[in-house]
Amino acid sequence: MNALRLGLVDGVSVFRRNLIKIRRVPDILVFATLSPIMFILLFGYIFGSAIDVPGVGYREFLVPGIFVQTVIFGATFTGVSLAEDLQKGMIDRFRTLPMSRSAVVLGRTAADVGINVVTVVIMGLTGLVIGWRIRTSVLEALGGFVLLLAFAYAISWVMASVGLAARTVEVVNNASFMVIFPLTFVANTFVPQNNFPAAVKWVANWNPVSAVTQAGRDLFGNTSPALPTPDVWSLQHPVLYSALWIVAILAVFVPLSIAQYQRAATR
Template structure:
């Protein structure tokens, strides 16, 4: 078997281990699904009536943003788990096994995709119950979900590097929150950016989260011709802009994370 084949096979074994770990500690999955449910209900029933949008129900506008926020926060499980594994000495045990060095990271990031899929299923059910509907075709709907998962997967490699660089899961949680919270709120996730202050508006328009949300809204048919059309390139070509960010994140942080893991494992 080639080295790439061995890395994939070993990575799938580690993925299974991480998913089985969730079954033994179901609290992780429970709280990762309760948070998006809470956001959907709070924003729909508390803020929805105060945010009128011409031609589209607020819940339809909202759901793409909630999905994007949820999967990006879900990608942080990679960093938390790696930081925890280092404090418990599990990395040393992996080092003694005849396995590809990249398998630990591949398995961890693949497991996060599984967690995000479960969270998305719960969110779909919640959204349908509060009135959200997808107005695109089945293929467009699947493309929207696929884009969300791919974006989250690329972000998980950034989280892997941060998780391998900190001393404890608590430090990682604080560091990742400082990164994720602003980029998911200074965007078009919950409200249009038209009335943002000038500086924040520019940041939001070029924020990759805004492009991701815009792409998903268009694929799901959750937009309206009555809304002001985007006037900046990233939001005019949101799928392409999101794809460029995903490719850039993977090209930069996959090798950096693997190199960092090799240094950590060699200590």
């Protein structure tokens, strides 16, 4: 219990250090927010002129998918930052301090939640400008945002594991995008998956990104009875399926990332 308390206290200190870094290098936050705005405008006005979604405007259909894509891309900051700390010798400095071994990774992933909150707020405001609306209750909408941020937090731990294993920023970027692009595009993020080829549709139906996106659409009210009813369990119960993925990812990658950090600190 004392070790857990120490890890949390030290994690808060590292969390503050990462937020101070953002304040001193505001470019990080600027580009983290400009990218989703660009995606919303490009997809909303270019794809929106060519794609018809029955019963709901394409921009309303699109924004929950952009939310999910953006927070997943934002999670790469975790891996990049840890790889950068390894390269610059910061991990060696942390190792000399009387602090919990888990604090660095805990603080880094927590800081990225803060970045994602700012990003989601800006994306939401941009979505409102182009026609996106929340058509459910306040509690349901809050549930959608909480689920989105929880999924982003889980992905941050995956990226932490990648960053500590790769050790260089270049490798982290390349490895991350090789996974993130198919994960976010072979899904229902931008278009309904009903017309996908059979094998691709099966992957999209069980892709956790599709479930989180579908859960967001349900909780924000961006669906319509005119849309085909999902015929797979994962999209019929997207909130539960997403929660199961979040728990599974955290159960695997939290201890894995901490163990990788301890090995990296002794190299």
